[in-house]
Amino acid sequence: MAAIAAATRTTPKWGLMTLTVLAASATVFLVGFEQGTLTGGLPVLHEAFHDARHLLGFPCH
Ligand SMILES: [Zn+2]
Numbered sequence: 417m418a419a420i421a422a423a424t425r426t427t428p429k430w431g432l433m434t435l436t437v438l439a440a441s442a443t444v445f446l447v448g449f450e451q452g453t454l455t456g457g458l459p460v461l462h463e464a465f466h467d468a469r470h471l472l473g474f475p476c477h
Contacts, residue, residue: 418472447465447469447472447474448469448474450462450465455470
């Protein structure tokens with residue numbers, strides 16, 4: 417029982433780590449570089465990312 421608990425504590429959670437890196441990368445791309453190509457159909461979403469870019473001081477225009 418203790419061996420299982422120790423293995424669980426030390427085993428990296430690769431799925432969770434991969435998902436976290438992908439989500440962080442997607443967020444940085446959407447906030448920092450998305451110019452309407454992906455959110456052209458949803459102007460509200462584009463405006464939200466644009467506002468976040470300004471809020472965070474990311475270079476924009
Ligand atoms: Zn701007």
